[in-house]
Amino acid sequence: MALSREIKERSIRRYKExxxxxxxxxxxxxxxxxxxxxxxARLLRILLEAKERVVDxxxxxxxxxxxxxxxxxxxxxSMGLPWFMVMETPFLxxxxxxxxxxxxxxxxxxLGSDLCTAIRLPIYYIENxxxxxPTCCLGLIYPCDGAPMxxxxxxxxxxWKNVPLYSCDPPYTSDERAIRYFADELREMTxxxxxxxxAKLDMDRLVEVCERSNRVYTIWQEYMEVRKxxxxxxxxxxxxxxxxxxxxxxxxxxxxxxxxxxQLIKVAEDRIRKGSGAQTKEGWREKVRLFWFDIMPYGWIFxxxxxxxxxxxxxIVNDMFGNFPYSLIDTSSEETIYYDLAKRNLVDAPMIRxxxxxxxxxxxxxxxxxxxxxVDVVIWPGHMGHKDGAATVGIMHETCRExxxxxxxxxxxxxxxxxxxxxxxxxKVVTFLEGHGFV
Amino acid sequence: MSVFDAYIRKVAEYVEALHENGLEAKVxxxxxxxxxxxxxxxxxxxxxAHRGIILRSDTYLELGNPLAGSCAFVLWTDxxxxxxDGRITLLGPDIxxxxxxxxxxxxxxxxxxxGLSVKDHxxxxxxxxxxxxxxxxxxxxxxxxxxxxxxxxxxxxGFDFETLGRALMAIVKSAEPRVEAMEIVFLTTGxxxxxxxxxxxxxxxxxxxxxxxxxWKIRGYDIECASDCRSCPEKRVCDDIREVIAVRKKGSKxxxxxxR
Numbered sequence: 001m002a003l004s005r006e007i008k009e010r011s012i013r014r015y016k017e018x019x020x021x022x023x024x025x026x027x028x029x030x031x032x033x034x035x036x037x038x039x040x041a042r043l044l045r046i047l048l049e050a051k052e053r054v055v056d057x058x059x060x061x062x063x064x065x066x067x068x069x070x071x072x073x074x075x076x077x078s079m080g081l082p083w084f085m086v087m088e089t090p091f092l093x094x095x096x097x098x099x100x101x102x103x104x105x106x107x108x109x110x111l112g113s114d115l116c117t118a119i120r121l122p123i124y125y126i127e128n129x130x131x132x133x134p135t136c137c138l139g140l141i142y143p144c145d146g147a148p149m150x151x152x153x154x155x156x157x158x159x160w161k162n163v164p165l166y167s168c169d170p171p172y173t174s175d176e177r178a179i180r181y182f183a184d185e186l187r188e189m190t191x192x193x194x195x196x197x198x199a200k201l202d203m204d205r206l207v208e209v210c211e212r213s214n215r216v217y218t219i220w221q222e223y224m225e226v227r228k229x230x231x232x233x234x235x236x237x238x239x240x241x242x243x244x245x246x247x248x249x250x251x252x253x254x255x256x257x258x259x260x261x262x263q264l265i266k267v268a269e270d271r272i273r274k275g276s277g278a279q280t281k282e283g284w285r286e287k288v289r290l291f292w293f294d295i296m297p298y299g300w301i302f303x304x305x306x307x308x309x310x311x312x313x314x315x316i317v318n319d320m321f322g323n324f325p326y327s328l329i330d331t332s333s334e335e336t337i338y339y340d341l342a343k344r345n346l347v348d349a350p351m352i353r354x355x356x357x358x359x360x361x362x363x364x365x366x367x368x369x370x371x372x373x374x375v376d377v378v379i380w381p382g383h384m385g386h387k388d389g390a391a392t393v394g395i396m397h398e399t400c401r402e403x404x405x406x407x408x409x410x411x412x413x414x415x416x417x418x419x420x421x422x423x424x425x426x427x428k429v430v431t432f433l434e435g436h437g438f439v
Numbered sequence: 440m441s442v443f444d445a446y447i448r449k450v451a452e453y454v455e456a457l458h459e460n461g462l463e464a465k466v467x468x469x470x471x472x473x474x475x476x477x478x479x480x481x482x483x484x485x486x487x488a489h490r491g492i493i494l495r496s497d498t499y500l501e502l503g504n505p506l507a508g509s510c511a512f513v514l515w516t517d518x519x520x521x522x523x524d525g526r527i528t529l530l531g532p533d534i535x536x537x538x539x540x541x542x543x544x545x546x547x548x549x550x551x552x553x554g555l556s557v558k559d560h561x562x563x564x565x566x567x568x569x570x571x572x573x574x575x576x577x578x579x580x581x582x583x584x585x586x587x588x589x590x591x592x593x594x595x596x597g598f599d600f601e602t603l604g605r606a607l608m609a610i611v612k613s614a615e616p617r618v619e620a621m622e623i624v625f626l627t628t629g630x631x632x633x634x635x636x637x638x639x640x641x642x643x644x645x646x647x648x649x650x651x652x653x654x655w656k657i658r659g660y661d662i663e664c665a666s667d668c669r670s671c672p673e674k675r676v677c678d679d680i681r682e683v684i685a686v687r688k689k690g691s692k693x694x695x696x697x698x699r
Contacts, residue, residue, distance in 0.1 A: 172667070221581070224580060225577075225580065226492060229491055229492050273494075324581070325582045327505055328505060358663045359655075359662040360648070360655075360663075363662070364582065368568070368580060371568065371570050372568075372580035395655070395662065398658065398660070
């Protein structure tokens with residue numbers, strides 16, 4: 001049964017507010033007058049275009065998808081389908097001014113304060129008809145136990161009850177057999193999307209999109225190499241999060257994303273040649289190189305990261321989303337494309353890589369990143385929702401001890417600054433860095 | 440006898456087969472102590488010998504880009520007699536003759552020492568990723584593969600595979616004195632030649648993962664769930680629930696819900 005105009009309008013209201021928040025951000029970025037400001041502005045324009053495509057689809061009854069970055073979005077691009085991420089607000093818009101109000105709303109619903117905020121928020125939006133209702137939806141039954149619960153809510157909500165849902169089944173292991181199994185799941189997912197949207201997958205188009213995506217990932221890797229430099233050419237403001245947002249969420253396999261990455265590497269290489277660090281202020285120097293092993297704290301990033309970098313000279317040289325374990329997609333046949341997409345989405349994608357896989361991934365990634373990026377301190381923020389990671393803190397700690405690199409476990413909510421106050425987080429970080437003689 | 444002895448032989452057989460098929464092999468030899476091995480090299484070797492990074496514009500050649508072909512692994516044994524100390528074998532073009540190229544790259548480091556055991560496996564494997572220890576040589580940060588660059592300046596000074604091999608040997612022997620003998624194989628020709636090595640590498644990685652798992656277990660950590668559905672005593676309960684769900688779905692009118 002078709003949704004009423006009123007339900008549709010309400011479902012898109014918050015999404016439009018989010019879009020308008022980013023429009024405001026774009027105006028600010030355009031005023032910066034720096035190359036990094038221009039990069040941010042271009043990113044925001046790409047983001048806004050993605051959001052407009054979804055708004056257009058809702059308002060004009062065009063097919064669109066609810067999904068995730070780890071559902072091989074190259075396939076959506078190839079089919080010409082707009083899509084949004086069911087967890088989009090916490091992942092990509094947590095700095096929006098209404099976020100705390102919505103977290104409160106989620107708590108008032110009875111979701112409490114212990115369930116991951118990235119899960120609580122979309123549940124709140126779905127239950128209050130504040131999320132676009134797609135033609136069909138792709139679920140995420142990994143990497144953590146909370147994710148399936150979100151989709152159970154979605155299945156039982158009255159507005160979503162006619163939205164077909166398909167969730168790829170993720171094997172536990174990461175060997176060849178597991179990847180082949182997951183490739184078949186992605187094939188089935190493609191058939192599901194075709195069936196419910198009427199769009200068809202054109203293999204030639206998929207090859208084209210994957211090749212462009214390969215170009216993007218090649219430059220991304222080059223950019224991450226550049227970040228190994230001492231001093232690191234960029235800090236928290238530009239890095240893994242932005243690369244992830246463009247390559248896996250807002251503009252997958254499109255020419256604009258290639259152009260954005262080409263500009264990014266050019267700007268970073270120029271900074272290396274000039275010997276510039278993350279900050280160009282006179283007298284500032286990079287004192288300590290940090291590996292922030294999680295999502296950036298986007299709910300309160302502007303109140304924390306500038307302080308960390310400007311005041312302490314502590315630079316985030318890599319984070320969970322900048323971690324680059326990706327391999328390129330072999331576009332020589334349908335078989336190889338699906339196999340490599342399966343690997344990328346089952347084994348490589350951030351958070352999925354860590355939380356779904358064996359704990360060895362935590363240890364191995366720390367080992368490689370500390371060595372390659374000359375990391376002085378590993379920070380495990382200890383997001384309240386990352387209980388999977390909490391179970392491996394001991395392994396991370398042991399690994400860091402072996403590498404002789406200090407390891408800080410904070411304990412916070414990446415999206416809610418009231419869970420552990422920013423002052424408390426600052427206090428923990430500064431005490432730790434002082435104690436180790438870095439600042 | 441160590442777990443990898445059979446694979447040391449397999450690598451030797453693979454190299455021999457390539458040679459018999461007409462692939463010319465260059466062999467260098469520099470056995471002995473680290474100082475002797477690194478003496479006279481055209482670049483500095485050791486901690487912080489290479490500062491900074493090699494930008495694209497400063498790159499003389501690239502090795503092991505996954506599109507060109509890439510395979511690297513470490514083998515070790517407690518029987519040094521299986522190894523010809525100081526031997527570096529190169530099959531394929533050398534660095535000076537490959538300006539601007541992106542060559543396929545196979546690299547096998549083989550280490551021997553009476554005191555080596557499975558407890559050393561993880562640290563021995565790390566030696567293939569010499570991040571900043573060879574001047575003019577940079578390894579990209581990519582898991583499970585060696586993808587590297589040689590800088591123009593180093594190439595101008597005569598950096599070649601003998602240099603790289605000797606540098607790697609000096610680094611390993613300095614850091615791990617229990618390595619009494621070391622041998623290296625480099626492959627730089629043909630993606631399919633490197634992929635042939637990958638068949639051995641896949642098995643090595645599998646064994647390596649088991650060793651890592653066991654080493655963590657000794658330290659009190661399980662890095663992998665030990666049980667799965669096949670071994671779970673409650674499997675019958677889950678199977679019954681699945682059957683009930685299947686029956687319910689059949690009777691349900693919301694067909695799309697049955698998608699998953």
